[in-house]
């Protein structure tokens with residue numbers, strides 16, 4: 001089912017790449033991160049050609065809950081402890097500046113995209129301690145944050161960490177306007193990238209610099225992003241007849257939910273799980289649409305579901321995005337990935353950082369987002385967990401594979417795919433590629449469809 005965003009707006013279609021060409025920069029991916037990067041490069045006097053495998057905004061940009069916030073779950077207390085004050089300030093400053101930059105652009109261009117400033121809050125029903133620490137950490141970094149013991153949600157809470165002056169908007173209304181300023185070629189899937197050459201079925205682009213803004217990078221080496229990220233699915237139901245809070249909320253408990261008002265609707269999110277894990281190991285309270293609907297009925301008896309959709313998020317080992325040079329070995333390749341659940345604000349942060357790096361400007365905030373930042377203890381623990389999934393998925397490759405037409409082995413690196421009955425897709429537990437029931441590719445890093453049995 002399509003999201004509430006696609007219901008309201010259709011973005012003008014663009015032609016595929018017309019053949020071979022040259023450009024100073026090529027951006028792969030016409031989501032928010034890619035198009036904003038192209039926009040700021042253009043402002044800096046640098047032409048950027050954007051290549052999109054499908055349609056503008058056809059990926060995760062239309063599957064978001066569209067919160068623009070510097071509050072990214074419990075992040076500041078952790079960054080302070082693991083990366084130190086300087087990098088924590090950079091993270092806070094970059095994200096706070098991103099909110100302001102959205103507002104500035106929207107006002108300057110007169111974009112009618114339902115942009116509203118509102119508070120963003122974390123809540124817990126079980127314990128206040130982490131919320132108090134997070135509020136104190138954020139305050140110490142200059143964010144207008146507070147800890148409170150009550151909130152407007154229709155159940156009791158142990159505490160709330162509240163950030164002021166955050167925002168929400170309609171992502172596709174914004175994106176449609178920004179796309180007008182970009183040179184975008186749709187239905188142009190990148191097949192291969194070699195040094196300064198990007199090859200597609202329609203032609204190739206020779207570029208001095210290449211930006212990978214296509215969600216999960218599909219190049220395995222260099223960069224090794226497949227070993228440094230996994231993907232999670234999360235679910236949203238848009239409810240009629242539910243109370244609509246002024247603020248945006250996210251629960252930090254295992255069964256925590258996301259709340260956000262959208263016109264007459266309440267967007268309720270949750271039920272997330274690692275891609276490929278489906279129903280078995282979701283967050284407390286179960287996972288998937290049915291679990292989320294159950295929670296909706298408990299909290300808002302009599303509400304009605306108007307829309308439902310799911311999202312796929314790239315999660316990094318230390319919980320911070322990778323924005324910067326793709327690898328030490330590829331100084332002219334850049335990447336923006338691993339946004340977790342915070343794609344809107346991070347897309348703007350990416351665009352500002354990548355534009356600064358490409359145009360040779362100073363950007364002190366880039367250090368905390370660098371894909372080459374130091375490896376933390378937390379990242380090492382996550383690497384072990386992630387590695388175990390990959391080993392298990394690869395081992396299952398050799399098990400008998402059912403009777404269907406599709407051979408359920410992932411074309412990315414061979415892990416056994418898991419059938420997801422709720423979304424009717426084959427999902428890969430290793431790095432999160434997904435395929436429809438006919439084995440057609442839905443989400444990367446895989447680049448091709450599944451193989452089929454001979455009949």
Ligand code: FES
Nearest residue numbers: 410412413428431
């Ligand atoms: Fe990497 Fe499936 S996504 S093996």
